Amino acid sequence: MIKGIIKKGEYFDSVTLMIVSKEVNKINGVIDSSVVMGTNENKAILKMAELFLDDFISTNDTDMLIVINAENEESYKNALIKVEEQLKAIRNKKDDSVDFNPRSFDGAIKVMPEANLSLISVAGKYAAKEAQKALNAGLHVMLFSDNVTVEDEIKLKKQAVEKGLLMMGPDCGTAIINGIPLAFANVVNRGNIGIVAASGTGLQEVSSIITNLGGGISQAIGTGGRDVKKEVGGTMFIEALKALNKDEKTEVIALVSKPPHPDVLEKIATEIKKISKPVVAIFIGGDKETISKSGAIAASNLEECAVIANALAKKQDYSTALQSLEERKNKNKEHAKNLANQNKCKYLRGLFSGGTLCYEAQLILKNSIGFVYSNTPLNNEYKLKDLWKSTENTIIDLGDDDFTAGRPHPMIDFSLRCKRIVQEAQDPETKVILLDVVLGYGSNLAPDDELVPYFKKAKEINPNVAIICSITGTDKDPQNRAKVKQALENAGAIVMNTNVEASELALQVIK
Amino acid sequence: MSINELFNKNLKVINTGIGSFKENLENAGAEAVQVDWKPPVDIDPKVMEIINSQKEIIDEANKKALQIVLNGKPVLIGMDIAKNVIPGMKQNLILHSGPPISWDRMSGPTRGAIIGALIYEGMAKNPEEAEKLAASGQIEYAPCHEHSTVGPMAGIVSASMPVFIIKNEEYGNFAYCTQNEGLGKVLRYGAFSDEVIERLKWMEKIMYPILKNAIESAGKIDLKNIIAQALHMGDELHNRNRAGNSLFYRAITPHIIKTAENRENMAKVLDFINGNDHFFLNLSMPAAKATLDAAMNIPNSSMVIALSRNGTDFGIRLAGTGEKWFVGAALVPDALYFPGFTKDDANPDIGDSAITETVGLGGFAIASSPAIVQFVGGSAKDAVNYTLAMYEISIGENNIYQIPYLNFRGTPTGIDVRKVIEKNLTPFIDTGVAHKKPGIGQVGAGVLSAPIEPFKKAYEGLADALLK
Numbered sequence: 014m015i016k017g018i019i020k021k022g023e024y025f026d027s028v029t030l031m032i033v034s035k036e037v038n039k040i041n042g043v044i045d046s047s048v049v050m051g052t053n054e055n056k057a058i059l060k061m062a063e064l065f066l067d068d069f070i071s072t073n074d075t076d077m078l079i080v081i082n083a084e085n086e087e088s089y090k091n092a093l094i095k096v097e098e099q100l101k102a103i104r105n106k107k108d109d110s111v112d113f114n115p116r117s118f119d120g121a122i123k124v125m126p127e128a129n130l131s132l133i134s135v136a137g138k139y140a141a142k143e144a145q146k147a148l149n150a151g152l153h154v155m156l157f158s159d160n161v162t163v164e165d166e167i168k169l170k171k172q173a174v175e176k177g178l179l180m181m182g183p184d185c186g187t188a189i190i191n192g193i194p195l196a197f198a199n200v201v202n203r204g205n206i207g208i209v210a211a212s213g214t215g216l217q218e219v220s221s222i223i224t225n226l227g228g229g230i231s232q233a234i235g236t237g238g239r240d241v242k243k244e245v246g247g248t249m250f251i252e253a254l255k256a257l258n259k260d261e262k263t264e265v266i267a268l269v270s271k272p273p274h275p276d277v278l279e280k281i282a283t284e285i286k287k288i289s290k291p292v293v294a295i296f297i298g299g300d301k302e303t304i305s306k307s308g309a310i311a312a313s314n315l316e317e318c319a320v321i322a323n324a325l326a327k328k329q330d331y332s333t334a335l336q337s338l339e340e341r342k343n344k345n346k347e348h349a350k351n352l353a354n355q356n357k358c359k360y361l362r363g364l365f366s367g368g369t370l371c372y373e374a375q376l377i378l379k380n381s382i383g384f385v386y387s388n389t390p391l392n393n394e395y396k397l398k399d400l401w402k403s404t405e406n407t408i409i410d411l412g413d414d415d416f417t418a419g420r421p422h423p424m425i426d427f428s429l430r431c432k433r434i435v436q437e438a439q440d441p442e443t444k445v446i447l448l449d450v451v452l453g454y455g456s457n458l459a460p461d462d463e464l465v466p467y468f469k470k471a472k473e474i475n476p477n478v479a480i481i482c483s484i485t486g487t488d489k490d491p492q493n494r495a496k497v498k499q500a501l502e503n504a505g506a507i508v509m510n511t512n513v514e515a516s517e518l519a520l521q522v523i524k
Numbered sequence: 525m526s527i528n529e530l531f532n533k534n535l536k537v538i539n540t541g542i543g544s545f546k547e548n549l550e551n552a553g554a555e556a557v558q559v560d561w562k563p564p565v566d567i568d569p570k571v572m573e574i575i576n577s578q579k580e581i582i583d584e585a586n587k588k589a590l591q592i593v594l595n596g597k598p599v600l601i602g603m604d605i606a607k608n609v610i611p612g613m614k615q616n617l618i619l620h621s622g623p624p625i626s627w628d629r630m631s632g633p634t635r636g637a638i639i640g641a642l643i644y645e646g647m648a649k650n651p652e653e654a655e656k657l658a659a660s661g662q663i664e665y666a667p668c669h670e671h672s673t674v675g676p677m678a679g680i681v682s683a684s685m686p687v688f689i690i691k692n693e694e695y696g697n698f699a700y701c702t703q704n705e706g707l708g709k710v711l712r713y714g715a716f717s718d719e720v721i722e723r724l725k726w727m728e729k730i731m732y733p734i735l736k737n738a739i740e741s742a743g744k745i746d747l748k749n750i751i752a753q754a755l756h757m758g759d760e761l762h763n764r765n766r767a768g769n770s771l772f773y774r775a776i777t778p779h780i781i782k783t784a785e786n787r788e789n790m791a792k793v794l795d796f797i798n799g800n801d802h803f804f805l806n807l808s809m810p811a812a813k814a815t816l817d818a819a820m821n822i823p824n825s826s827m828v829i830a831l832s833r834n835g836t837d838f839g840i841r842l843a844g845t846g847e848k849w850f851v852g853a854a855l856v857p858d859a860l861y862f863p864g865f866t867k868d869d870a871n872p873d874i875g876d877s878a879i880t881e882t883v884g885l886g887g888f889a890i891a892s893s894p895a896i897v898q899f900v901g902g903s904a905k906d907a908v909n910y911t912l913a914m915y916e917i918s919i920g921e922n923n924i925y926q927i928p929y930l931n932f933r934g935t936p937t938g939i940d941v942r943k944v945i946e947k948n949l950t951p952f953i954d955t956g957v958a959h960k961k962p963g964i965g966q967v968g969a970g971v972l973s974a975p976i977e978p979f980k981k982a983y984e985g986l987a988d989a990l991l992k
Contacts, residue, residue: 022976024562024948026542050563074563075948112905113912114560117947120916121538125557129525129533132549134541135561143540143561153530157541177526193535193554196545200552232531256527454548491551 017080042088141165156182186213197455204229207263211270214367222319241273272299282307349521356477363408427463438471452486461500483515585825596815621679622834631835633714636962637678640716674876677712686732699814738779762886768804812883835874852977859970884937887952
């Protein structure tokens with residue numbers, strides 16, 4: 014039975030509501046549930062999920078829709094009680110723990126007149142307006158929200174440039190300004206390496222590896238992935254690069270992105286030429302020649318970028334560092350051979366939460382064994398026909414819109430990925446399961462607790478399946494990298510230091 | 525602040541959206557303030573565009589309207605019988621609270637109070653007769669607000685009732701209000717039993733002449749001054765009027781003693797005022813009305829000049845649209861109920877008393893009134909937070925009415941309907957609660973946030989007016 018109710022005039026943000034509905038789904042007899050605000054987008058999602066009720070037609074953005082697919086009336090009632098409990102707990106938490114929360118940007122400015130940055134994560138259709146208010150008031154902006162139109166992005170960034178302000182995003186998930194992690198970011202060492210990134214997990218991976226190597230970050234500026242597309246023209250990427258060049262605490266600059274549009278790449282290269290500090294760039298899978306010609310060092314992958322930047326920052330010869338990466342590769346080949354012998358199956362199954370990490374893993378495989386299947390393939394011929402079923406070698410990005418509509422991001426909610434781990438283990442063709450585990454603020458605070466039971470289950474089903482993970486994060490992250498690593502290893506996983514290393518090992522095992 | 529300047533500053537972040545980001549920022553050592561953001565009210569983009577394109581004109585008009593409110597000088601100058609002074613008042617006219625409403629749509633308490641008023645006027649002998657007459661079409665009904673009058677709860681004013689006369693000395697306009705009957709079984713909560721009628725008669729025959737003479741002897745009593753002091757003494761002048769009443773008592777008593785002839789009656793009148801903490805509500809309300817009416821018809825202004833309920837509908841008026849009402853359904857307040865009553869007994873919100881909120885008192889000044897925080901969740905901080913939120917929908921701050929706890933900051937004054945819509949935040953109102961059936965009376969007291977619908981209509985109405 015599918016039943017639900019409407020609560021008029023209640024408002025909670027979507028993340029909060031998704032957590033509520035996750036709790037409701039744990040109740041016995043609840044098959045599925047959804048607690049959302051009555052926006053047109055959410056209503057469309059409910060229709061697709063076959064959870065739409067006729068009463069919902071005339072609802073609007075400030076109505077809360079609660080719908081439960083339950084086995085019986087009792088489970089339905091329990092679910093409604095649970096929703097109330099959860100909402101009440103959230104409301105009370107707000108009231109007890111904090112002073113006055115202003116209701117708007119101009120109210121907030123009165124409370125904190127010296128505010129210098131606005132972090133915005135409201136639904137996309139309202140986000141540009143909030144960003145506009147902040148820019149008008151002379152604040153720097155990090156716009157976490159996605160679904161902002163490219164027209165608005167161009168307009169906002171143009172204004173930001175005129176005012177000399179940062180306009181990070183839309184769809185900017187990560188930044189570290191003055192040592193403070195914003196949104197999804199890791200707790201890194203402070204240091205002399207400045208990063209500009211049009212890729213959130215790319216930034217997380219590079220800044221974490223640098224920290225784990227003993228280096229440190231001066232500033233890490235995110236731009237949002239669309240910044241390096243033709244329409245936006247690299248506006249903020251170039252502004253950030255200029256700012257790092259002027260910044261006294263930044264001695265080495267690292268640039269991280271998926272391949273920019275050729276025109277944008279050209280603009281970035283022109284800018285690099287004006288820069289006196291050493292620059293290392295990773296435009297994953299992109300044109301290395303333009304970069305090299307501009308005087309920057311072109312890295313082949315995120316790890317290399319971090320390793321080179323770290324060596325430069327310590328005034329060391331980076332070729333030595335690259336040499337040791339090469340040696341590690343050979344050592345891992347031995348390891349792979351042992352793993353391969355245990356198991357006669359064939360295929361690799363990659364289950365990623367970080368889009369850039371998924372992309373990088375696909376590239377590493379492509380360079381050796383050719384394209385693999387994905388929901389976000391490098392080559393469209395390899396697009397999975399059924400997202401929910403892997404074909405031969407498959408690497409999926411569970412953080413893509415395909416999987417996140419109406420659900421929290423897989424860095425927060427592991428349930429979909431855990432289900433898939435078991436599903437892959439049941440497939441007799443699966444030889445290796447490859448995962449990224451991204452730590453830091455914003456991510457799930459106990460990823461080991463989420464994963465360990467499913468690793469064990471996978472191993473029970475298929476004792477010879479190799480589970481290989483990388484961890485993006487540091488020991489200073491709230492989750493503590495060392496602790497997570499230990500727990501995953503205890504559960505039978507092979508934990509590598511970087512996504513590159515994990516992907517290479519996985520490749521060797523199936524090769 | 526350029527990007528490079530930012531790199532050398534401590535990060536101070538306004539976080540709008542996901543709350544955990546703010547906690548993370550603080551854990552990492554940054555200062556952060558969380559915005560309790562809500563999507564704006566769903567408005568036709570064309571309407572919004574009209575309002576936004578006229579921003580400067582509206583701002584200018586609001587500045588003028590607010591200045592009129594701040595300049596207002598409400599003074600009690602005398603008393604008289606309603607039909608002698610209230611413009612348009614006549615024997616078969618009954619004034620009620622809130623926006624216009626016909627008998628068939630009136631709520632229980634309003635009907636009850638009308639029944640009582642018809643008996644009081646001698647136009648009916650008993651409730652049955654009164655009810656028949658009320659529905660007959662022989663009685664005309666009109667909002668108090670349309671006759672320079674305000675009335676708490678049902679707000680019923682009939683021809684022979686004595687009323688206070690308040691003059692706005694700065695602008696020369698007047699406002700009127702009846703004498704407050706006290707709490708419990710009273711006409712304004714819809715009760716009409718014999719004791720209710722007897723009390724009203726005593727108020728007319730005994731109390732009114734004594735008060736009228738005393739006010740004459742005093743010349744005038746400065747209400748703005750009393751209200752300003754009462755705010756410093758723990759009143760918000762809507763649900764708590766104890767300090768205002770004490771100050772009024774101090775001002776009027778010497779003149780009562782000077783002018784009253786019958787010692788026994790004099791003592792009864794003094795006891796009545798002393799024993800009814802809400803006596804001053806019927807002075808703080810017309811003081812607010814006189815202050816706000818001076819700002820009626822300021823073209824293009826989005827400032828609210830009346831928030832008012834009749835127990836069925838909630839209506840508002842804007843300075844820029846004059847006498848036009850914008851109306852939506854009234855809500856049932858969150859309340860503390862008297863023993864034996866529950867929310868099921870409660871009538872939807874009722875009364876003109878939200879005129880106090882409109883002028884920046886009541887719910888807007890609740891930070892001044894820690895004594896009544898039980899109505900808002902029990903902690904003084906809750907009360908302060910309600911007032912702080914009301915600054916966000918106000919045009920300015922009062923120059924005379926201040927809140928000691930907020931370092932004597934002026935109360936939030938002049939509700940801007942644009943801010944209500946953009947922030948999806950409606951005025952916060954203190955209120956009494958009437959039983960939904962006629963004849964029972966008060967069942968509790970509490971608070972509520974005004975419904976959004978009238979504000980939405982007012983916003984659209986202002987856009988229409990701007991186009992003309």
